[in-house]
Amino acid sequence: MKMSKLFVQTLREFPSDAEVISHKLLIRAGYIRKLAMGVYNYLPLMWRVIRKIENIIREEMDKAGAQELLMPFVQPKELWEESGRWGAYGGELMRLKDRHGREMCLGPTHEEIITSIARDGLKSYKQLPVNLYQIQSKFRDERRPRFGLLRGREFIMKDAYSFGTSQEELEKEYQNMWNAYTKIFKRCGLDTKAVQSDSGAIGGSVSHEFMVITDTDAGENDVFYCECDYAANSNHAVSVLEETNTAGSWKEAQILDTPNTHSIDELCEFLKIPATVIVKTLVYIIDKKPVLALIRADRQVEETKLMNSVGGNDIRIATSGEIEEMMSINGYDAEKGFIGPDGLKEYNGYPVTVVADETVKNMKNFVIGINKKDKHGVGYNWEKDIKLPEIVTDIRLTEAGDKCPVCGKPLKVTRGIEVGNIFQLGTKYSKPMNAVYLDRNGKSQPYIMGCYGIGVTRTAAAAIEAHHDEHGIIWPLSIAPYHAVVIPVSTKDELQMKVANDLYQTLLKHGVEVVIDDRDERAGVKFKDADLIGFPYRITVGKTITDGLVEFKERNSDELKNIKPEDAAEIVITAVHELVK
RNA sequence: CGGGAUGUAGCGCAGCUUGGUAGCGCACUUCGCUUGGGACGAAGGGGUCGCACGUUCGAAUCGUGUCAUCCCGACCA
Structure with missing residues (x-):
């Protein structure tokens, strides 16, 4: 293929609307x-x-x-x-x-x-x-x-x-x-x-x-x-559930005033406790049905897992409006930050499903929302003070450092x-x-x-x-649009053009997909385009041709070799034939 | 679908605040010159300024609406 005829328009600048x-x-x-x-x-x-x-x-x-x-x-x-x-x-x-x-x-x-x-x-x-x-x-x-x-x-x-x-x-x-x-x-x-x-x-x-x-x-x-x-x-x-301090220091269940603690951070700060003693309650809408997700507050919910736990197809977190509505339907007056699983029966015409992550199962004397504004329950224990949800499963987002479920080593x-x-x-x-x-x-x-x-x-x-540098694409040989480019530095130099053409024909004859850059452009332009497009092999026919040598370069290496044209051809032909095997 | 931004030549952008002949760089055409990492000079071609309606003697510029595109989020191969 002649570069002068190849349908390609390279741009000097990157497009403004592309990101990756x-x-x-x-x-x-x-x-x-x-x-x-x-x-x-x-x-x-x-x-x-x-x-x-x-x-x-x-x-x-x-x-x-x-x-x-x-x-x-x-x-x-x-x-x-x-x-x-x-x-x-x-x-x-x-x-x-x-x-x-x-x-x-x-x-x-x-x-x-x-x-x-x-x-x-x-x-x-x-x-x-x-x-x-x-x-x-x-x-x-x-x-x-x-x-x-x-x-x-x-x-x-x-x-x-x-x-x-x-x-x-x-x-x-x-x-x-x-x-x-x-x-x-x-x-x-x-x-x-x-x-x-x-x-x-x-x-x-x-x-x-x-x-x-x-x-x-x-x-x-x-x-x-x-x-x-x-x-x-x-x-x-x-991941394997790790051992953490999941017990609060309260001797018995009680209700504490916790004004303006809308986030876990605020609640930890106010009660001077770690997040690991708090049961966090999140409200989701799965296929229009209300689902409460309970998880230890230092962890995040993995929504796909949660969705699968109830056999749903579509999941989203509930809006503040929906939460308020759910509260009033069930006779409460709480807002985000104070939600808890106890007492919420229905919403949207569907019963409320409660799914607990495994992390909450062994928690003791924990803190939990009780659907009362500016109040939390503390020192709670499952069954004694609040019922453990029927569905207890893994709905948490795995984090780096968690233990591998197979061998127990930290995950990366x-x-x-x-x-x-x-x-x-x-x-x-x-x-x-x-x-x-x-x-x-x-x-x-x-x-x-x-x-x-x-x-x-x-x-x-x-x-x-996976394969690029600051100059352009570095195609693996097997999927490159062409295997090689032959660049005569000066199209007006008869010897350069003859050697380049001969090389081009030899490569074609041996099944190499090759482009000859026959454009009357300066060498720099041809090199820039060759790098950008990403031809795996580049053979430059320039001044050294008077000594019988061409310059050979692989796109994925900085090394320049001055070798005989037939040797350059040999390397490319061999590499291309290796691909077929 | 929520939040933010942008639409002016193939690409990248200016002009808009303060309304009055539509511009610059790259790319493209021709000529000269140059030829190892995106040269230079000269002369050209190419745009209903996203679209619609409105304000005005006059709209790329002001107003309203609409469409498109991009980014963040939610969702997904």
């Missing part, structure tokens, strides 16, 4: 252009990167025994009603109507469609297990898209779905995909960590996320990990970008959608399903987050 480095670099280096909020044009360089990643995924998925197909991007409402997700999915599902008024949606994921395909085609246990996948654009109408390709509304994803006859078969395929994913990300030049996670809206029980560990702001997930193998997303991380925390995930779905879709096969005994059984996703465009962005 991958977004800034993708725009500045001419890979993408924004079309609408969270929707991007993939320009030729970007498309080459995407296809490289897709092909690595294809090769490994096919090798793992999966089969590729392609499902429609626009889907009918009816299938989503069968699974129950038309109602459950919320605003993220982009809904539209066709000219006949029929309701459709843009596919955010394809469990419903693949399940309908399977139930039409897979009638017998003899046909199972099967793993089907596609690589396709998805659309999720995110509340707040951001970070360029890391969190767009439209994005390219590989989604695979497995169908089997037993949990054992599912677990085997789960492991199979785990292994395939490990290879895929490794081939893309990314170090990933598989972490336990919550399965969210997609449902199911066991799930893992593949995270690219990164120091940059773009890592949206907190990942807790241990020197043993344990690793989990913050929404799923658990880091930021990660989720590039892939694997789920054990079980019968979550096959049962409601009546997707069944006949087993050996001629009996109908729902498929045991799994699903496995990889964010293709996100993987590209994550690769940049």
